[in-house]
Amino acid sequence: MHDLTPALSTVLTHRLEAMAAEHQIQILLAVESGSRAWGFASPDSDYDVRFLYLKPLHWYLSVQEKYDTIELPLREDFDISGWDIRKGLYLLSKSNPVVCEWLFSPIVYTADPTWLPILRDVAQQSFSPRAGLHHYLGMAYSYWKQIQAETHPRIKTYFYALRATLAATWIALYKEIPPVPFQQLVTLLETETDLLSQVLTLFEHKQENSKKATIERLDPLDGYLHNALETAEALANTVPKQFPDYALLDATFARLLKIS
Numbered sequence: 001m002h003d004l005t006p007a008l009s010t011v012l013t014h015r016l017e018a019m020a021a022e023h024q025i026q027i028l029l030a031v032e033s034g035s036r037a038w039g040f041a042s043p044d045s046d047y048d049v050r051f052l053y054l055k056p057l058h059w060y061l062s063v064q065e066k067y068d069t070i071e072l073p074l075r076e077d078f079d080i081s082g083w084d085i086r087k088g089l090y091l092l093s094k095s096n097p098v099v100c101e102w103l104f105s106p107i108v109y110t111a112d113p114t115w116l117p118i119l120r121d122v123a124q125q126s127f128s129p130r131a132g133l134h135h136y137l138g139m140a141y142s143y144w145k146q147i148q149a150e151t152h153p154r155i156k157t158y159f160y161a162l163r164a165t166l167a168a169t170w171i172a173l174y175k176e177i178p179p180v181p182f183q184q185l186v187t188l189l190e191t192e193t194d195l196l197s198q199v200l201t202l203f204e205h206k207q208e209n210s211k212k213a214t215i216e217r218l219d220p221l222d223g224y225l226h227n228a229l230e231t232a233e234a235l236a237n238t239v240p241k242q243f244p245d246y247a248l249l250d251a252t253f254a255r256l257l258k259i260s
Helices: 006-023 085-092 097-103 115-126 129-148 155-174 182-189 193-208 219-235 246-256
Strands: 026-032 047-054 069-071 078-084 108-111
Touching (some): 006 047, 006 078, 006 108, 026 097, 026 115, 047 085, 078 085, 085 115, 085 246, 097 115, 097 129, 108 115, 115 246, 129 155, 129 219, 155 182, 155 219, 193 219
Parallel strands (some): 047 078
Antiparallel strands (some): 026 108
């Protein structure tokens, strides 16, 4: 499900179709990424459309290094960009959270019905909890430093820090790809009723205000972020480390190219 109006949905469909024809690609998946997929978009948030695509076989049979990214100019509030599937599969070998979040986004604009479940399964089999935890810790610390440097940080920055911290905590607890929707991640705070109440109030402010809106520092949330990040970091090297299954990734790529 998505919140596009019929007119915007038509615009997006036409842009994706025109792009596919121009670049001679098959779009395997096009989804919403970022705050709208996470569930806490501001009224002025863009639509961050991300996609994975497949080129014809002959494109891959070249000794030349080729550009594996397509980016379209920002128009009609649509920020559209995507990666070649070979790049996507390679990044899955690194447990890259961006590709994982694309594959499991709750807002799917278009998807190959055969390949989406296959790619999701490959992502789950390839996921290394330790690598994923380190990825999210890096994101969380980056946003946390921004918060600490300001007396009135953006509400957006608080949510980005909180979401990355909850994702890291989820991995530490369950050793799996964390859910994309914030509403699922925030269940980790169910026993911390005062903190959860503050987060839900902030959640309402985020949905009602500009993405540039600021707020005074929130001591309970600051305390949670500090403690949760320390805990997750202490656990980071104790969670399982899974080595990439390149045979699985190569076989998936070969199947996509119809050469196996």
